[in-house]
Structures are given as C-alpha cells and as structure tokens.
Amino acid sequence: MQLSSKFIEAAVEEMASLPGIGQKSALRLVLTLVKRDEQSVRRFAKAFTDLKENICLCSKCYTLSDESLCNICRNPNRDGSTICVVEDVRDVLAIENTHFYKGMYHVLGGRISPMDGIGPDDLQLQSLFQRMEDEDVNELILALSPTMEGETTSFYIYRKLKDKDVILSTIAKGIGVGTELEYADELSLGRSIEHRTPFEASLHRS
C-alpha cells in the first residue's frame, strides 16, 4: 500500500506487525489515532513503553507481574497447597476469571513440542519440580491444552512426579457446558462418556 505520509506508513507497519492485523485494518486503526487529540495518542503510546519497562515475571510462578512476586503468590488467602500448571499467562487470566480456583499457579511458558524445537529445558519445568520440593503441595492440577503437545507435557510432568506424595489431577475434558450433544465433536463426546461423573456430584455444581 502506498501512503501519502512516511509517518502514517511507519505507524501502519508497526500496527500490522501485531498478529491478526492486516494492512487495511492497521490503516483504519492508525487513522482513528490520527483523529484523536495529541494527549490521548501520547497516553496510548506511553501505555506500551510503561508496560515493557515495568513488567517482569513473578519469581515464583512465572506469570507476568508488576513486582518480583505477583499478587496471587503474595495473597495470604490463596490456598498454597494446590498448584495449577498452565502453559501461558493468558491461561492464568482465563482461570482467574472463572472465580472457581483459589490455589496457586505455575506458568510453564509453553509446552514440549519437538517439532518446534521446544524441549523440557526451554520451559519452567525445573522450577516447578523445585517448588514441589520446597513447598508443601498436596495437589498439582495439570491444566494444559488437550492437544498432542499439551498431553506430552502433562505426561512428562506425570512421569517425574508420580512417585512423590502428591495428587496429580488434570482438568476435566468433555463436552462444553451449553453444547447441544448432536453438535459436539466425537472425541469430546467420547471422553465425556468415558469420564462420566456420578449424577449427584453434578447437582452440587453451579
């Protein structure tokens, strides 16, 4: 796309470097910013430099945090005996937004994927095993994606910890709440039958 200004061109290029934003959408977003007043655009830009300058990984659970220990790890009301292992910071946010979980987290920063050249040493696995030694953990919930790589990673953790005195659980897989049975995919439906739960247990759920 040929643009009438090299400043617009630069801004469009930066915007289009983000995932899922093409040249045309980028231009639309940039022109929206052009129409705003200078202070508003300055605030927009500052939010990103501030972010990069101030953010770090929590030294315990490796989620993104403003301080060296994140507000979940710092919170005395959270249940320290349960750790939920997730792939990414976004998964922490997704689980937090359910308001169902009151334990701790451990963010691996990805999953084992030989195809992409990601091995166990590229993830926060050693730090997880160290936490299992240092902390008084009763249960480890493996909340990794039900994909080939996710299950490989779960299995890797399972093998390392299966002889320890800790409950290893994984999030339930089945059909989504509100899904019509006839439209559910075969794998999920099969899992939901294989791992059926006592009806009475379902009565206590919201």
Next chain:
Amino acid sequence: MQLSSKFIEAAVEEMASLPGIGQKSALRLVLTLVKRDEQSVRRFAKAFTDLKENICLCSKCYTLSDESLCNICRNPNRDGSTICVVEDVRDVLAIENTHFYKGMYHVLGGRISPMDGIGPDDLQLQSLFQRMEDEDVNELILALSPTMEGETTSFYIYRKLKDKDVILSTIAKGIGVGTELEYADELSLGRSIEHRTPFEASLHRS
C-alpha cells in the same frame, strides 16, 4: 477482565479503545508486545507519537500529509485539470492503489448527514468551490459512496456547480468485476443495466 498487573491493564484498555478490538484480542496483542524486546516496543510506541506530532492536512486537498502541501499536490506530473472529490483519506489511498487515476484530489472529511448533525459547513466544501474558482479545472469526479448521504453530498455539489464550465462526472456504479450475476444485489444489477456502456468501450479496459 481482572489482570495481574496494572500496566497490562492500562495497555489492554488503550488497545481495546481502538475500533473492532475487544478485550480478549487486546490482551493477545499486548502479550505479543510484552514478549518483544524493549527497543521494538519503544519503536512501536514512538511510531504513534511521531505520527501525531508530524502529520497535518494538505492545505490544498485536505488529505493527510507530512508537509503543508501533500506529495500528490506537489507532483508536477499529475493532471491538475481533474479533481476527484472523496469523503475520506482512506478513499484517496484506495484510488491511488488502483494506479488508474493521475489527477488531483479533494478530501471532504465526511459527507452531509443531517441525522448525524453534519451539514455542508462541516465539510471542506467551501474550499472545493474556491478551488474551482482559482484553478483551471476541466472535470470534477464525484467519487462519494453510493449511499443516501454520499448521493446527497454529490447532489449538493452538483447543484452548486452545474452552471459552471466544468464536466461533472461520477464513478460508475454497477456490478463488481468478477461478480457472478446471480449473486449481485438487485440495485447494483439494475444500475449496471441502466448505465450500460458500449461493448467496444469495454474492450479497451484492462
């Protein structure tokens, strides 16, 4: 959404303030930026402040420009006897990208829309009529959207200029190139029959 860092929260809020970007996409984009190195994020932010500080409207055609006269108005190879009237800067870019047009532009900055409280005085119409006095213009192409407001604006310009010695034309409306006739909407198909062109003329087109 509850986030673990107020800096992420601020960045997500700014990103989600752009049109078509929701909270979840905003978070995804912000986390992409977090993963980049500091210099790259600084460049990202600087592109927008630079943009706002350096950009202005061309004093002649009112498109966005780095200088007081845009590079189209400054270009001696462009045909100054033809002016194409468009609503928005994006329309200039769209037409420029066709590489079909070698004349000048005039950006109105919107269209007459009494419903939104936009009257002729809110647009660059007076400056257009002034250009018709000052410049040696042979043809004025009305390239406004074929909507109610676009046609109202076109008609307003037509009424003001119809007695002047200038050819007033409008972009052809019909069915899009590559469209299957059976899927074309009735209005476009109707227009394309009403404004049919000599077959020989179509032979010269690319």
